[in-house]
Amino acid sequence: MISINTYLxxxxxxxxxxxxxxxxxxxxxxxxxIIAFIAGLGKLSKWMVIRGISTVYIEIFRGTxxxxxxxxxxxVLPLFGMELSAMTAGVIAMSLCYGAYASEIVRGAIxxxxxxxxxxxxxxxxxxxxxxxxxxxxxxxxxxxxxFGNISIELIKGTALVSLIxxxxxxxQALTLRNxxxxxxxEIFLSLLILYFFIALxxxxxxxxxxxxxxVGRA
Amino acid sequence: xxxWSWDYTFEVFPVIFKAMWITLSATxxxxxxxxxxxxxxxVLRRSSFKPLVWTIIGLSEFIRATPPLVQLFFVFYDLxxxxxxxxxxxxxxxxLGVHYxxxxxxxxxxxxxxxxxxxxxxxxxxxxxxxxxxxxxxxxQAIPPIIxxxxxxxxxxxxxxPLLSAITVVEMLQTAKxxxxxxxxxxxxxxxxxxxxxxxxxPSALLIKQLEVxxxxxxxxxxxxKSKVKDVAPSx
Amino acid sequence: xxxxxxxxxxEKRIQTEKPFVVYKKVxxxxxxxxxxxxxxxxxxxxxxxxxxxxxxSGKTTLIRLLMTLEEPTSGVIEIDGVxxxxxxxxxxxxxxxxxxxxxxxxxxxxxxQQFNLFPHMTVLRNCTEAQVKVLGVNRKDAEDRAKEMLExxxxxxxxxxxxxQLSGGQQQRVAIARALVMRPKVMLFDEPTSALDPExxxxxxxxxxxxxxxxxxxxxxxxxxxxxxxxVADRIVFTDGGKIIExxxxxxxxxxxxxxxxxxxxxxxxx
Numbered sequence: 001m002i003s004i005n006t007y008l009x010x011x012x013x014x015x016x017x018x019x020x021x022x023x024x025x026x027x028x029x030x031x032x033x034i035i036a037f038i039a040g041l042g043k044l045s046k047w048m049v050i051r052g053i054s055t056v057y058i059e060i061f062r063g064t065x066x067x068x069x070x071x072x073x074x075x076v077l078p079l080f081g082m083e084l085s086a087m088t089a090g091v092i093a094m095s096l097c098y099g100a101y102a103s104e105i106v107r108g109a110i111x112x113x114x115x116x117x118x119x120x121x122x123x124x125x126x127x128x129x130x131x132x133x134x135x136x137x138x139x140x141x142x143x144x145x146x147x148f149g150n151i152s153i154e155l156i157k158g159t160a161l162v163s164l165i166x167x168x169x170x171x172x173q174a175l176t177l178r179n180x181x182x183x184x185x186x187e188i189f190l191s192l193l194i195l196y197f198f199i200a201l202x203x204x205x206x207x208x209x210x211x212x213x214x215x216v217g218r219a
Numbered sequence: 220x221x222x223w224s225w226d227y228t229f230e231v232f233p234v235i236f237k238a239m240w241i242t243l244s245a246t247x248x249x250x251x252x253x254x255x256x257x258x259x260x261x262v263l264r265r266s267s268f269k270p271l272v273w274t275i276i277g278l279s280e281f282i283r284a285t286p287p288l289v290q291l292f293f294v295f296y297d298l299x300x301x302x303x304x305x306x307x308x309x310x311x312x313x314x315l316g317v318h319y320x321x322x323x324x325x326x327x328x329x330x331x332x333x334x335x336x337x338x339x340x341x342x343x344x345x346x347x348x349x350x351x352x353x354x355x356x357x358x359x360q361a362i363p364p365i366i367x368x369x370x371x372x373x374x375x376x377x378x379x380x381p382l383l384s385a386i387t388v389v390e391m392l393q394t395a396k397x398x399x400x401x402x403x404x405x406x407x408x409x410x411x412x413x414x415x416x417x418x419x420x421x422p423s424a425l426l427i428k429q430l431e432v433x434x435x436x437x438x439x440x441x442x443x444x445k446s447k448v449k450d451v452a453p454s455x
Numbered sequence: 456x457x458x459x460x461x462x463x464x465x466e467k468r469i470q471t472e473k474p475f476v477v478y479k480k481v482x483x484x485x486x487x488x489x490x491x492x493x494x495x496x497x498x499x500x501x502x503x504x505x506x507x508x509x510x511x512s513g514k515t516t517l518i519r520l521l522m523t524l525e526e527p528t529s530g531v532i533e534i535d536g537v538x539x540x541x542x543x544x545x546x547x548x549x550x551x552x553x554x555x556x557x558x559x560x561x562x563x564x565x566x567x568q569q570f571n572l573f574p575h576m577t578v579l580r581n582c583t584e585a586q587v588k589v590l591g592v593n594r595k596d597a598e599d600r601a602k603e604m605l606e607x608x609x610x611x612x613x614x615x616x617x618x619x620q621l622s623g624g625q626q627q628r629v630a631i632a633r634a635l636v637m638r639p640k641v642m643l644f645d646e647p648t649s650a651l652d653p654e655x656x657x658x659x660x661x662x663x664x665x666x667x668x669x670x671x672x673x674x675x676x677x678x679x680x681x682x683x684x685x686x687v688a689d690r691i692v693f694t695d696g697g698k699i700i701e702x703x704x705x706x707x708x709x710x711x712x713x714x715x716x717x718x719x720x721x722x723x724x725x726x
Binding site for chain 2: 059060062063064065066067068069071072075076079080153156157158159160161163164171174175178185186189190192193196197200201204
């Protein structure tokens with residue numbers, strides 16, 4: 001019975017953590033999608049060098065582990081004179097990692113556009129850039145959306161890792177609180193999970209809605 | 220300070236390599252758990268008792284949308300309050316296993332749903348028993364396409380095992396971190412860990428892709444006629 | 456009546472003018488498969504040529520080379536005396552770059568078997584996008600021209616519809632308008648009615664007939680519709696096994712086929 005009031009006192013510091021989490025999330029989302037387009041288009045480039053660089057980047061970041069990448073960027077880069085804040089390191093690691101996954105969504109969507117669309121654009125004498133920008137990407141973008149939604153949910157889950165490089169995000173705050181209020185462990189962790197769920201909820205609803213729309217369209 | 224020390228590399232490599240067995244055994248045990256729990260979730264979702272179905276759906280969405288790291292903390296730090304004290308390894312395996320079971324359930328479901336309705340009807344028409352319908356008709360068709368999907372999740376679970384370091388499981392990353400903080404050299408240990416992950420996961424991913432291509436080709440041959448019809452109406 | 460009159464005009468032209476499109480010993484292979492074998496073929500300004508032949512005879516590939524959708528394996532294609540796939544540098548022909556192709560493509564238009572309308576654009580937008588982006592026409596003028604052409608193909612009331620809301624025949628008519636607005640000098644039709652339900656074939660053929668009757672644009676039609684080919688074309692080209700076996704006026708080809716292969720093809724088509 002001691003707990004209710006104590007518990008309520010904990011809420012503000014959790015919300016402070018949520019602010020950091022959302023900040024990391026938004027920055028990472030922006031860079032993830034920028035990188036996804038660059039690497040996804042790069043892997044489709046007609047120049048072998050660009051294709052090669054994109055492939056190596058994608059395979060390295062998909063083939064290793066987010067936490068390993070995060071530690072590498074946070075602990076190793078300073079050795080090369082690149083002192084990064086935990087926030088910057090977190091955003092860089094997450095964007096590079098999820099950008100690699102999202103680039104495959106970009107690539108897959110572009111490849112799924114029927115050949116006839118390219119041919120019609122050629123027949124209308126559009127330049128390769130115009131074909132991509134006006135004909136292919138607008139159609140491919142719709143196909144990417146559910147995938148982007150899913151990646152974003154993964155990204156939200158991934159943000160929790162920044163707590164391990166001492167960034168005071170939601171998870172970090174919860175761990176700190178737990179250290180001082182061990183008796184409230186259950187309440188703290190459940191609130192933590194619920195907060196993450198609410199951050200993800202709009203995206204979950206969006207993805208489910210998109211999936212249903214695609215299914216209806218197919219039937 | 221030289222950038223990369225090979226001497227140090229050869230010194231820490233065996234230490235980290237040894238820890239790989241912890242990583243691998245955690246992956247295998249956790250994935251086995253995920254596959255079994257996944258079956259249970261998938262079966263419960265087919266129940267005719269709606270509240271149960273909704274609970275399962277809600278719970279799965281919740282588990283899938285929240286960070287596995289937090290779930291690990293929950294299992295490791297919170298279950299002792301309910302009288303369940305677990306070693307870091309067991310807590311880690313349970314945490315990852317439960318998290319991934321929700322994905323496995325989803326995969327099973329998609330496999331079963333990919334079997335056309337006509338197959339159920341044909342099996343019924345041939346008067347197969349309920350068990351026979353499943354074992355002779357549905358599962359043989361539902362299982363092959365989900366194998367590559369399960370494979371992909373196995374790899375992603377493998378890549379999630381460094382999370383276990385947060386609950387003090389001494390797997391590869393934790394070993395590297397301990398080595399790094401002792402020597403103040405992080406470059407080599409972390410690079411080795413990354414390298415080992417890449418060396419294990421990349422070929423596995425290629426293998427699964429191969430399998431997928433193989434299965435798709437088989438499917439395409441069966442559906443050759445159907446796809447021809449589809450080609451005629453592209454612009455919708 | 457308009458049709459026959461314009462035919463006479465074009466026939467006169469053929470005698471006086473130089474060919475607009477010329478294929479010189481053009482071959483095309485896909486891997487080991489030889490689709491075209493040393494084709495020599497020309498089209499005169501304003502001429503309507505129908506290409507007939509069994510499927511797999513290379514007739515579609517023949518026009519896809521001209522639209523730059525496929526690259527010839529050997530040989531040269533010229534448009535108005537300029538090589539299409541090559542550039543002349545110091546008397547030698549080298550492979551052309553995208554810039555050269557872009558310059559040349561402006562003279563060619565194409566209507567596809569599968570329509571290939573842009574599903575994310577309205578009918579009007581389908582017909583204005585390239586005018587604005589490629590020709591640099593301002594949007595207002597582009598829309599006026601698009602409306603005029605859509606009117607001509609009988610779809611002046613469907614401007615704001617999306618392709619998915621139209622029947623196959625309507626979609627193909629939009630595709631024709633979309634190609635027309637670009638004012639090509641040669642228009643290619645790749646089996647424009649093959650993907651249509653039988654009852655929708657007529658409306659598309661009627662539109663093509665009408666355009667053909669206007670006379671000033673050359674047309675190459677790959678088609679299985681023999682009656683239509685006979686009506687519209689000044690010249691019929693019969694291909695088989697990657698070669699041009701026989702060509703001539705519709706009368707010669709349909710009423711007095713010389714080669715055994717054309718005879719048996721026509722027999723099969725009449726059945």
